[in-house]
Every structure is written in structure tokens, then in C-alpha cells.
Amino acid sequence: MMKVLGREVVGLLVLVMVSVFVTIGEAQPSQAKSVLVNCGSNSSVNVDGRRWVGDLAPNNNLTLSTPGIAASTATFGGDSASAPLYKSARMFTDSLNYTFGATQGNYFLRFHFFPFSFENYDVNKSSFDVEANGLKLVSKFNVPGEILHKNSYLARSGSNSSSLTFIKEYFLNVESGSLVIEFIPSKGSFGFVNAIEIVPVTDKLFVDQVNKVGGNGANTYLNLNKRGIETVYRLNVGGPEIEPDKDLDLWRTWEGDSSYMFTADAGEKIINSSNITYASSNDTSVAPLLVYETARIMSNTEVLDKRFNMSWKFEVDPDFDYLIRLHFCELVYDKANQRVFRIFINNRSAADNFDVFARAGGMNKAYHQDYFDVVSTKISTLWIQLGPEAGGSGSGTDALLNGLEVFKLSRNGNLAYVEKYGENSGGNGTSQRLILWVGIGAGVASVVIIAALLTLIFRFCKKRRNKQRDSKNNTPGWWPLFLHGAVVNSTANAKRSGGNQISYGSVASTRVGRRFTFAEIKAATNNFNDSLVIGVGGFGKVYKGEIDNDTLAAIKRANPQSEQGLAEFETEIEMLSKLRHRHLVSMIGFCDEQNEMILVYEYMANGTLRSHLFGSDVPPLSWKQRLEVCIGSARGLHYLHTGAERGIIHRDVKTTNILLDENFVAKMADFGLSKTGPALEHTHVSTAVKGSFGYLDPEYFRRQQLTEKSDVYSFGVVLFEVVCARAVINPSLPKDQINLAEWAMRWQQQRSLQTIIDPHLDGKYCPESLMIFGEIAEKCLADEGKNRPTMGEVLWHLESVLQVHEAWMHANAATRNSFSSSQVVENVEEREAECGQHSATLDEESNVDLKMKEGKEGALMGTDGSDGVVGVDEFSQLVNPQGR
Structure with missing residues (x-):
């Protein structure tokens, strides 16, 4: 009897245990699934293999507080795979709530937007707030404005892409059993949303203990479960x-x-x-x-x-x-x-x-x-x-x-x-006046403090330089790239050669690139055949040669019997032994046998920029190609100006010193006149005037004071030359047209630069981009260097010009498609053009972000370390040495 009773007790216990486990299993929430909502529709669509359910479809696990307005469009200009998702939207003029059933946990929350016009609703004027479980996500949100803001930034960063779709993504913790998303339109406005995506995150993506920047390895506690x-x-x-x-x-x-x-x-x-x-x-x-x-x-x-x-x-x-x-x-x-x-x-x-x-x-x-x-x-x-x-x-x-x-x-x-978005935070007149006086007082105090700090910094830097001069090793630090190659020592060379001429073996100590034998050079140039000459200067000739049987190169041979040009020749060796950048012509090697001094450069298959503008039979460049060439040249010059502690001034910027490789990538050439920039305590380099007539900085000419802004002036002349496609000095023209810089400036100041544009460009350029381009060139040609932009600023704005032109081309292409009928596209394009115009106002943006902050470890202009050898087709200053 006891045994039977024992068996029954054991069986009952087992039954209870099984029941408990089943109950626990049933009580545990099932793994959360993604919720994908196609807003403004009662039907579902498939995008990227996922099913997006209409927000008015039955059994869609959501509740709408009000139906709002279901809007739709027949066209979509983006990726065709995503088109179904963006052809409908839920618009609202009053507050609208989406309530989702959600288990506790973390979620990615994404809102998809595509602004399109619907009936009398102008999406460019929409403005609304969004909150999720009380967390404010956006306020006074305007989708087209956000799109233009992002695309404008990408334009300044060099992106060529533009999109009218926009996604906002958030990560938040849901502690209750529901997720409530509230859309609140601004007073007198409306809002819209095309799709909502809620993706559960089961793994731990974030931790609360995080390294703090500048904290010397210390951690900080973020409490992310309580933060959006x-x-x-x-x-x-x-x-x-x-x-x-x-x-x-x-x-x-x-x-x-x-x-x-x-x-x-x-x-x-x-x-x-x-x-x-x-x-x-x-x-x-x-x-x-x-x-x-x-x-x-x-x-x-x-x-x-x-x-x-x-x-x-x-x-x-x-x-x-x-x-x-x-x-x-x-x-x-x-x-x-x-x-x-x-x-x-x-x-x-x-x-x-x-x-x-x-x-x-x-x-x-x-x-x-x-x-x-x-x-x-x-x-x-x-x-x-x-x-x-x-x-x-x-x-x-x-x-x-x-x-x-x-x-x-x-x-x-x-x-x-x-x-x-330009919202005024408010405040009465009294508080504003108080802020004004406090600001004035703070400003005066700041001036005094800054003056004292500058004095201390100047003394510290001077003392530090004196120490470095006596030290073998530089103090470690993080400064702009400057490749410290061996420098040709003119004094030592002069002593070895008796003070009469440069020792041609001086380059051997620099080990710049490959060391060629004289026999290899003779074979490459067919024993210096005159038919291969592509340039001539006071120092000798430049030959087009072939090395290693298949690699073209430009070979510069100094004339040992002539003293003319040898100083510039040595300067070029010194500079090229330090510099390497994608937009600077680089040196392959050298030869110093038999009292010869020969340099071998990369070969530039498409010659000079000047040859593609006028005076030759080569096809003219398109407006986009010209902009890309100007941007590449500006990058090379910006690297020269910022790549070294004191910078390098080119001193002979012109279209014949801008060479193009087989892909029309622009590279600056001819560093024979280049000078190292002024020391910290100086604003300029005092030196004799050298350069090319027509490109010469008038301030440098008057004062014999060379600065980086002298290159900026010359580059401004290049910009006008790119637009007008004519020589900078042409004595055969009427008196008021002989000097290109003066002639083009008169038209530019009248805002009529299109009147003298190269006929090959007629109708093939964006008018807004030309207007901005002309304003950049005008600023570069300011009479005083202090009023000219830096090369970094010029580069920034040229990239904006290219983006404006490409947006115009994209808009023209879109016009030929069905997308052109959408009013929002026209409005967005107008805003893009307006954005481009504002971005070109150099007066208001003289301190753009591209300009590195002095005295700080900041963003640096890096180099292109490519090892591919291309080459030099022409060294224009050799073809026309009278320019000096």
C-alpha cells in the first residue's frame, strides 16, 4: 500500500513540475519580430525581400489615433527597388499617433521620408515634431531642408551623389508593453511620413562604461538604458x-x-x-x-x-x-x-x-x-x-x-x-541688452588675455626653435605631412667645385628614386635625339623617353656648359625630394654619371592645361573637366602651402605648369622658382620678383614681399583663363583686352562673365556654377593679399561649384524623365542652386572649416602615396623661358 502511495506522490510531483515548466514557457514572450509599416496605404509592398504592411491594413499590430491623409504619387526618381515604399505617405495637419504592441527591449526605430507634392500641400513648407514614448526625436523638422543640408555638406566633402530620400534612425529602450510614436505638426503647417521600421535588437550593442576623449584612459558612465x-x-x-x-x-x-x-x-x-x-x-x-x-x-x-x-x-x-x-x-x-x-x-x-x-x-x-x-x-x-x-x-x-x-x-x-532651421529662441529686449553688454565686457577681457598669451607663446616658440636648432632629433608631435628628404647643399657643392659651378654628383646623396646609368638615359632618348625634345630652357633640354622598354618618362638634362637655370634646377631637386602628392608631378629618378645631371619625371600624356584651352588641335575640355582640373590643381597648391611647417610657395602658377595625365588628373609642375614660406615671426619672404608676366601678383611686384597669397593671385588668373580660353597677355587685341586679368575682372564685376566665356562651353554649363566660379576668381585677384582667400578656401568653393554643376546636370537629366512633373523636385533644385549661391559668398565664409586652426593638432592635408608612375609631357616654362 505504501509503495503504491509513493508512486502516486512521485507521479503527482512530476505532473506538477511539467505543468510549471509549461506555464513558464508560455509566460515567456516570444522573440520580437520587425514591424514594417507602409504609411498612407491599406495594402502591403515587398521591398528588399521584406513585406511592408499598410498602416490601414487589417491585423497590422498598430493603432492610428486619426486617419490623417493618405497621399500617393505615381512617380519616384530613386532606386526602382525601393520605389513602392516611397510612392505613398501619411500626411497630417493635426497630431497623429502610431501605437505599436512591443515587448520590453531595445529597438532600432527608422523613419523613411520622400518629399513629393500632393494636392495643395507644399512639402517644402512642412514642419513637424516627432516623439517616441515621450522622447523628443526632432523638432520643427523640414524634410527637404534636411535633405539639402546633408547634400550640401557632402558637396563640400567631395561627394558626387545626391538623393531625395531620407532616413532618420534611432535606438531606444522600450520598458512598457507598447511603443507610441507621435507626430505633431507645427502651427499652421503639416507633416508626413512614408514608412516606419521597428527592428528588435536582441544582442547587447552598447555598454555604459566608455572611454572619455581627453580623459587619459578614464571611463565615463553613460546610463544608456535611460537615454535615446x-x-x-x-x-x-x-x-x-x-x-x-x-x-x-x-x-x-x-x-x-x-x-x-x-x-x-x-x-x-x-x-x-x-x-x-x-x-x-x-x-x-x-x-x-x-x-x-x-x-x-x-x-x-x-x-x-x-x-x-x-x-x-x-x-x-x-x-x-x-x-x-x-x-x-x-x-x-x-x-x-x-x-x-x-x-x-x-x-x-x-x-x-x-x-x-x-x-x-x-x-x-x-x-x-x-x-x-x-x-x-x-x-x-x-x-x-x-x-x-x-x-x-x-x-x-x-x-x-x-x-x-x-x-x-x-x-x-x-x-x-x-x-x-533658424528658430529664434526668444528673449526680451532687456535680456538681449544685458547679453550685449556682457559680451562687450567679455570681449575686452578676452583681447587683453589673448595678447598676453600670444606674447608668451611667441617667446616659448622662439626658445623652442633655438633648442631644436641645436638638437639632432625633433620634438615628437603631430603636424602636417612634410617628407624630409635629403636637401642639396649648395654651399658644400660650391666648395667641392671650387665655387664656380654646382657639383653634379650632389643628388647622389639624396637617393631620390631610382639611379639611372648614363647608358640607360641615352638609350631612353635615342642618344638625345632632337626629335624627342619637348622643352628647352637655359639649363638644357627636356626629352620624351622610354625607360624599361614600356614606361614613358620626361627626361630633363642640365647643360654643364651653362650657368643659367642651374639654381632653379637645384631648387627643383630639393623640393621634389621632399614632396609627394597625387596632384604634384613626381620624380622617378636621376643620373649623375660623367659630370651629367639628369632628372627623370613621370610622363603626363595629355600635356598642359593651356594646350587644351587654346593654341592647339586637341579637343577642348568640358566645363566639368575644367572644374575637376582646377580642383586638382588647387589641391596640389593647398598641399604645398600647408604640408610643411612653413609651407612652400610655388611662385610660378600658370596653365602651362598644370599638367594632365592620361585620365586628365591635374598635377602641378616646375618647382624651380619655389620658395619655403616665411618663418613663424614673419608674414612674408623678401625676395627678388620672379614669375610669369600676366600671372604676377601686383602686391608682390610692388613690395618684393612673397606670400602664399601670391600663388592665390596667380591661380585666380588661371581660373579666368579656364573660363575664357585665351592667352593672359595678347598684344594683338585692343588695348583694354590685352591683359586677361584686367579684362575679365571688368566683366566679372558687372556679373556678366558669361559674355566672354569660351564659345565651346556655350549652353553646356550651369549658369549658377559659373557665377560662383567667377566670384571665386574675383576674390583671388584682390589687390591686397589679406583680402584674398587661402588655397584651402578656394578648394572648398571650387568643389561646391562642381557639385552645383552636377546637380544641374542631374536636374536636366531628370527633366527628360517622368520625374520632372513633380513640383517638389523643382523646388528642391531651386534650393540647391540657392544653397550653391550662398556657399560661394567668400566674404561671409572667410573662416571656413577647411582652414586648419593654428597651434592645434588639427586636420591635416595628407598625401597620395601612390607608387604608380605616370609622367610629364611638357615642362611649359622650358618651352617659354621668357616668362621669367
Whole structure:
């Protein structure tokens, strides 16, 4: 009897246990699924293999507070695969709530926008707020304005892409059983949304303990569960854009990074298809492995001085906290201490002695590192910079980055920033006057303090230079790239040669490139055959030659019997031994046998810019090609001016010294007249006037005081020459037209530059781009150097000109398609043109972000470290040496 009873008790216990487990299993929430909403529709659409349910469709797991207005359009100008999602929208003139059933946890929340006109609703005038569970996401939000703001920034960064679709992404924690998204139109306005995407995140994407920038390794606690996060930027560094369907289950988009780099040439792309794994099993959702298969490394690491970097620049909202996530994966080195570098964020140290291999635990290990930074109310840019560790123990002066994300963190339940839309924060007259007087008082005090600081800094720098002059090693630091090659010593050479002529063996000590034998040079030039001469100067001739049987080169041979031009010849050797950049003609090698001095340059297949403008039978350049040539030349000059501590002044900028390779990439040539810029305590270099008539800076001519602004003036003449396609000095023309600079300036000041434009361009250019281009050239030709822009500013605006022209071309192409019927496109294009016009006003933007801040470890102009040899077709100053 007892045994039977025992069996029944045991059976009952088992039954109870099974019942408990079943109950627990049923009580546990099932894994949350993505909620994809096609707004403004009662039907579903398939996009990228996912089904988006209409917001009025039955059983769609959401509730609408009011129906709002269902809007639709028949056309969409973007990617055809995404077209179904953007052809409908939910518009609202009153508050509209979307309520979703959601389990507790973390979610990516994305809003999709495509502005199109519907009935009497002008999307360009829409303005609304958005909140999610009480967290304010945007305020006074205008979608077309946001699109133009982003595209305008990408234009300044060098991007050629433009899109009318826009996605806002947020990461938030849902603590209740529902997610309420509220759309609130501004008074007298309306709002709209095309699609809403809610993607659950089951893995831990963020941690609360994060390294603080400038905190010397200290961590800060972020309490992210109580804060909202907005994704501001997400980049696949060194690789192409990664589409959402390639990013696991989180459907994130990873942009390419080149448009955000201060100088894309500073970073070389690498790729490794090896088996990459995550350094930690908890990181599988942090980023897809595709991000870690590509990277950027330093373009030119073979330098003696570790003072250059890769820089990315971003526009951000001021007065917010930011989380910066950097993704790393060592793809090359198989042991530690081979690539050690520094990380700077907004000019402050984030990490020193950063070794990816050591931190990730091996090669091909995906690893990420987070940093926390606070952006002040006066800053709207975020700089992220990587460069070699000066004085570090790594064997290579290199850095690496695979991916980059920037997240904005909420403050007091707010992620919205309104000031960029021009909203006045208010305040009465009394408070404004108080602020004014406080500002005046602070300004006076600041002047006194700054004057005292400048005095101390000047004395400190002078003392430091004196110490460096007596020291063998420079103080470690992070400064612009300056390749310290060996410099030809004129004094030593003069002593060895008895003071009569330069010793032709002086270049041997520089080891610049390859050392050719004289027999190789004779074979390359067919024993210096005159039929191969492409330039002649006082020092000798330049030949078109062929080295190694298939490589074309320009070979410059100095005449030992002539003293004329040898000083310039030596200067060019000195300069080219220090410089290397994609937009500067580089030297392949030299020959110093049998008392000869011969230099071998890369060959430029398309000759000089002048030959493509006038005076030859080659086809004329299009307006886009001319803009790209001007931008390339400006980059080369900007590198000269900023790449060294004192900079280098070219002193002979003209269209015959701008050479074009086989791809029409522009490169500056002829550094025979170049001078090192003024020392810190000086504003100019006092020197005899040299240069080419018609391009010569009048201030330099009057005062014999050379500055970087002398190059800017000459470049302004080049800009007018590009537009007008005529010689800068033409005595055969009427008196008022002989000098191109004076003639073009008169037309430009009348805002009628199109009257004298090259006839080949007639009807093939954007009028707005020409207007901005003319204003840039006009500023360059200011009579006083202080009123001229820097080359960095000129470059910035030229890139904007190109973007305006490309937008115009895109608009013309769109006009030929069905998309042209949409009123919003016309309005957006008008805003693009207006944006381009405003961006060209140099008076209001003389302190653009491209200008590096003095005395700070800032964004640097890197070099293109390409090893590909191209070459020089003509050395124009040799063809016409009378220009000097």
C-alpha cells in the first residue's frame, strides 16, 4: 500500500513540475519580430525581400489615433527597388499617433521620408515634431531642408551623389508593453511620413562604461538604458556602401567614407577576403563582417618624420553628447607592435599606442572601440583623426580603420536640435541688452588675455626653435605631412667645385628614386635625339623617353656648359625630394654619371592645361573637366602651402605648369622658382620678383614681399583663363583686352562673365556654377593679399561649384524623365542652386572649416602615396623661358 502511495506522490510531483515548466514557457514572450509599416496605404509592398504592411491594413499590430491623409504619387526618381515604399505617405495637419504592441527591449526605430507634392500641400513648407514614448526625436523638422543640408555638406566633402530620400534612425529602450510614436505638426503647417521600421535588437550593442576623449584612459558612465540614441553617421571605411540586406538582421546601411575624408588621398584602401571572425562572441551584431574586410591605411608611410594622419570631418549638432564607435581588424600584420598609432577626436587625444592586433587578440579579428565626447555649443563639426605614433615603438608609421559610427545621445529626454532651421529662441529686449553688454565686457577681457598669451607663446616658440636648432632629433608631435628628404647643399657643392659651378654628383646623396646609368638615359632618348625634345630652357633640354622598354618618362638634362637655370634646377631637386602628392608631378629618378645631371619625371600624356584651352588641335575640355582640373590643381597648391611647417610657395602658377595625365588628373609642375614660406615671426619672404608676366601678383611686384597669397593671385588668373580660353597677355587685341586679368575682372564685376566665356562651353554649363566660379576668381585677384582667400578656401568653393554643376546636370537629366512633373523636385533644385549661391559668398565664409586652426593638432592635408608612375609631357616654362 505504501509503495503504491509513493508512486502516486512521485507521479503527482512530476505532473506538477511539467505543468510549471509549461506555464513558464508560455509566460515567456516570444522573440520580437520587425514591424514594417507602409504609411498612407491599406495594402502591403515587398521591398528588399521584406513585406511592408499598410498602416490601414487589417491585423497590422498598430493603432492610428486619426486617419490623417493618405497621399500617393505615381512617380519616384530613386532606386526602382525601393520605389513602392516611397510612392505613398501619411500626411497630417493635426497630431497623429502610431501605437505599436512591443515587448520590453531595445529597438532600432527608422523613419523613411520622400518629399513629393500632393494636392495643395507644399512639402517644402512642412514642419513637424516627432516623439517616441515621450522622447523628443526632432523638432520643427523640414524634410527637404534636411535633405539639402546633408547634400550640401557632402558637396563640400567631395561627394558626387545626391538623393531625395531620407532616413532618420534611432535606438531606444522600450520598458512598457507598447511603443507610441507621435507626430505633431507645427502651427499652421503639416507633416508626413512614408514608412516606419521597428527592428528588435536582441544582442547587447552598447555598454555604459566608455572611454572619455581627453580623459587619459578614464571611463565615463553613460546610463544608456535611460537615454535615446540617434545614429548620425555609419561608414564602411575603405569599402563600398553596404546595403541593409547585407547587415545580418538589423538592416543597417553603411555609407562609403570617401566623401567625409578631409583628403581622400591620405588613406589607401585595402581589402582582405580571409576568414575574419569576431574577437568576442558578444560582438556578432555590432557590425557585419563585410565592414571588417575593407579598411584604409596611410597612403605614404615611407617618411622620416611621423607627422601626418588620416582625417574625417562630420557636421554635428552642437551642445550634445556623442558616442564615437571605431571598428578595427588587422588585415596585414600577423604579430603585435607592427602598426601602432594614435587616435584624436576633435583635436584631443582619445588613444595612444593603439595596436589593433594586440587589442583584438590576433590578425583577422573584428574588434571595436567606443569613445565618449561632448560637443560644445560653439562647435558644429566633429573631427576624427588617425595617425602614426610619433616616437612610438611600432615598426611602421601607419594607421588603420575599418568602420566608423557616430551616435548622438539625448539630454533630458531630448534629441532634437532646432537652431539649424533658424528658430529664434526668444528673449526680451532687456535680456538681449544685458547679453550685449556682457559680451562687450567679455570681449575686452578676452583681447587683453589673448595678447598676453600670444606674447608668451611667441617667446616659448622662439626658445623652442633655438633648442631644436641645436638638437639632432625633433620634438615628437603631430603636424602636417612634410617628407624630409635629403636637401642639396649648395654651399658644400660650391666648395667641392671650387665655387664656380654646382657639383653634379650632389643628388647622389639624396637617393631620390631610382639611379639611372648614363647608358640607360641615352638609350631612353635615342642618344638625345632632337626629335624627342619637348622643352628647352637655359639649363638644357627636356626629352620624351622610354625607360624599361614600356614606361614613358620626361627626361630633363642640365647643360654643364651653362650657368643659367642651374639654381632653379637645384631648387627643383630639393623640393621634389621632399614632396609627394597625387596632384604634384613626381620624380622617378636621376643620373649623375660623367659630370651629367639628369632628372627623370613621370610622363603626363595629355600635356598642359593651356594646350587644351587654346593654341592647339586637341579637343577642348568640358566645363566639368575644367572644374575637376582646377580642383586638382588647387589641391596640389593647398598641399604645398600647408604640408610643411612653413609651407612652400610655388611662385610660378600658370596653365602651362598644370599638367594632365592620361585620365586628365591635374598635377602641378616646375618647382624651380619655389620658395619655403616665411618663418613663424614673419608674414612674408623678401625676395627678388620672379614669375610669369600676366600671372604676377601686383602686391608682390610692388613690395618684393612673397606670400602664399601670391600663388592665390596667380591661380585666380588661371581660373579666368579656364573660363575664357585665351592667352593672359595678347598684344594683338585692343588695348583694354590685352591683359586677361584686367579684362575679365571688368566683366566679372558687372556679373556678366558669361559674355566672354569660351564659345565651346556655350549652353553646356550651369549658369549658377559659373557665377560662383567667377566670384571665386574675383576674390583671388584682390589687390591686397589679406583680402584674398587661402588655397584651402578656394578648394572648398571650387568643389561646391562642381557639385552645383552636377546637380544641374542631374536636374536636366531628370527633366527628360517622368520625374520632372513633380513640383517638389523643382523646388528642391531651386534650393540647391540657392544653397550653391550662398556657399560661394567668400566674404561671409572667410573662416571656413577647411582652414586648419593654428597651434592645434588639427586636420591635416595628407598625401597620395601612390607608387604608380605616370609622367610629364611638357615642362611649359622650358618651352617659354621668357616668362621669367
